Amino acid sequence: MLCLIILVAAFSIISTLVMMVMEKTREIGILKAMGATSKSIRKIFMWQGLVTGLLGTASGCIIGYLLCWVQQNFKLISLPADIYIISAVPVNMRVWDFICISAGSLAICFLASLYPANKAASLQPVEAIRYE
Amino acid sequence: MNENVLEAREIYKSYPTADGQIDVLLGINLAIKRGEIVAVVGPSGVGKSTLLHILGILDRPTRGQLRIDSTQVSSLSDDQLAKLRNSTVGFVFQFHYLLPELSALENVMMPGMIAGKKAEELIEPARELLGRVGLAERESHRPNQLSAGEQQRVAIVRALINNSKVVLADEPSGNLDFTNSQTLHALLWELSRTLEKTFVIATHNLELARKADRVLELRNGKIVN
Numbered sequence: 001m002l003c004l005i006i007l008v009a010a011f012s013i014i015s016t017l018v019m020m021v022m023e024k025t026r027e028i029g030i031l032k033a034m035g036a037t038s039k040s041i042r043k044i045f046m047w048q049g050l051v052t053g054l055l056g057t058a059s060g061c062i063i064g065y066l067l068c069w070v071q072q073n074f075k076l077i078s079l080p081a082d083i084y085i086i087s088a089v090p091v092n093m094r095v096w097d098f099i100c101i102s103a104g105s106l107a108i109c110f111l112a113s114l115y116p117a118n119k120a121a122s123l124q125p126v127e128a129i130r131y132e
Numbered sequence: 133m134n135e136n137v138l139e140a141r142e143i144y145k146s147y148p149t150a151d152g153q154i155d156v157l158l159g160i161n162l163a164i165k166r167g168e169i170v171a172v173v174g175p176s177g178v179g180k181s182t183l184l185h186i187l188g189i190l191d192r193p194t195r196g197q198l199r200i201d202s203t204q205v206s207s208l209s210d211d212q213l214a215k216l217r218n219s220t221v222g223f224v225f226q227f228h229y230l231l232p233e234l235s236a237l238e239n240v241m242m243p244g245m246i247a248g249k250k251a252e253e254l255i256e257p258a259r260e261l262l263g264r265v266g267l268a269e270r271e272s273h274r275p276n277q278l279s280a281g282e283q284q285r286v287a288i289v290r291a292l293i294n295n296s297k298v299v300l301a302d303e304p305s306g307n308l309d310f311t312n313s314q315t316l317h318a319l320l321w322e323l324s325r326t327l328e329k330t331f332v333i334a335t336h337n338l339e340l341a342r343k344a345d346r347v348l349e350l351r352n353g354k355i356v357n
Contacts, residue, residue, distance in 0.1 A: 030229050033190055034243040034290075035218020037211045126191045129229065 009056075009105070010112040017049055017116035021123075028120055029128025038121040045117035046110075053109025057102050068093050136199075137297050137330045138164040138187055143196035145182055156182045157193070158353030164332060166297070169324050171341035172334045174350035180334035181302050183350065187332060188221045188300040189213045201297050218247050222291025224301040228283035230275040236262060236286045237271035243294045254293070261289035265319060281312035285319065292327065299324075301333045305340065317343065 021028070028041055068091045070076060075088035143160040146153045156179040164170050172180050185191040186198065189205055198205045201220050205213060222243070230239045240258040241251065262271050265285040275283050284304060291299045304320065305313035317340050324331050333340065341347050349357045 026229070027231055030231060031242075031246070032214065033188075033217070033223050033229075035214050035216075035246050035294075037214040039211065040246070124191070126185050129190075129225070 006104075006108055010108050013049060013052065013109055013112035014115055016052070017045060017113060018119065020048065021045065021116050021120045024120075025123065025128050028123050029125050029130075032123070032125035033129060041123075042117045042121035045120045046113050049109050049113025049117065050106070053106050053113075056109070057105040060105070061098055061102060065093065065098075135165050136163045137166045137201055138162070138332070139197075139199040140187065141197040143183075143186060143193045143198065145179070145186060145191075146194045155353055157186070160196070160353075160355055162348065162355060164298075164330055166330055167324070167328045168346065169321070169331045169333070169344045171344035171347045172332065172350055173336070173338070173341050173347055176336075178350045179353060180350055184300045184302050184332065184334050188223055188298075189217050190223075218243060219294060220297050222294070222296035222299040224284070224287050224291050224299060224304045226303040226306040228275065228280075228287040230283060230286055230290070232275055235272050235274055236267060236278065236282075239275070239286055240290045240293055243290060247294055258289075258293060261292060262286070264323070265289055279312075280308055281315060284308060284312075284316055288316075288319065288323065292323065292329065296329070298330045298332065301331060301335075303335055304333065305335070305337060313337065313340075 031041065032038075071089060072091045072093075077089040078087055079089060081087040140160050140162050143157055144155070145157040146155045148154075160183060172183060174180055182191070186193050187200075189198070189200065192206075196206075200216065203216060203220075205216065208216065230236075231242065234242065237255070237258055240262060241254040244254040244258075245251065259268065259271060262268055265288065267282060267285055267289075270278060270282060275286070278286065284307070288299075288301075288304070291301075301320070305316045308316060317337075320331060320333070321343060323329060333344065335341055347357070348355050
């Protein structure tokens with residue numbers, strides 16, 4: 001399940017950034033015509049991917065924490081006690097889990113940004129400027 | 133000291149297509165001096181833009197030698213070419229190609245920022261250049277809030293911000309009406325003379341070409357005069 005979520009997230013980041021590279025092709029060409037190096041163009045898209053990842057990870061952690069806290073205190077998701085022994089879905093929040101999942105998410109964002117960033121960096125200025 | 137800011141020797145450019153190779157430039161030889169205004173004329177599709185792209189190191193020739201400001205460019209890497217382009221060459225395209233998210237002032241400052249300069253050191257020169265082309269009051273406007281003529285004037289000063297030695301203009305007035313074209317031509321000449329810049333202008337406009345110091349006519353992939 002986690003693997004599937006990671007795959008979907010990685011593909012979402014890749015497709016969003018590839019779309020952005022396509023939308024910004026002419027602007028990339030203009031920057032290159034003004035002397036921007038491939039390295040600096042790559043950096044722009046890597047940053048874009050990482051910022052998206054940071055925002056997503058931060059909001060995921062906050063929403064996850066809030067949902068867990070609500071479940072811990074108000075037991076919104078209940079279980080039939082005669083079947084499961086316990087009356088609500090148990091929650092155990094550990095700082096280490098948050099750290100590991102956040103680091104994993106950021107690593108996925110970094111890896112998912114590599115392909116679109118390289119695609120943007122490898123655009124030839126003349127082709128990029130002519131792009132319609 | 134070499135007076136030539138641009139020298140091209142035996143420049144060839146071909147494009148492979150599904151139907152075979154298309155030869156666009158067939159042995160271009162030229163030398164352009166500092167401060168000179170050169171017009172490149174010829175019918176559509178003859179290779180004027182291709183020549184300008186090669187002279188501005190936006191594109192590499194299939195073979196031939198190009199020297200810009202005493203630097204032999206054929207052996208340079210893509211990143212070295214980008215840095216040379218940033219410090220030496222300015223471009224003005226037929227369509228302004230300003231960055232839509234940025235104001236006129238920020239667009240003018242952009243080549244300087246790419247060169248690694250701080251915004252604070254670029255604001256004054258950028259304002260001064262915008263003032264020269266009558267756009268001091270429009271510095272905070274985005275490209276879509278400017279007229280076509282104003283957009284092109286911003287594009288011209290953007291090409292000058294890094295103190296570029298050569299400005300390559302590809303049909304700079306091709307998208308403008310008669311009045312705006314006249315204003316733009318006068319501006320190009322005034323900037324060239326006062327700032328002592330070399331301008332290479334690809335144009336269909338014979339009136340513009342006639343005002344140039346030299347006219348190069350491109351025909352069948354070669355310069356014929």
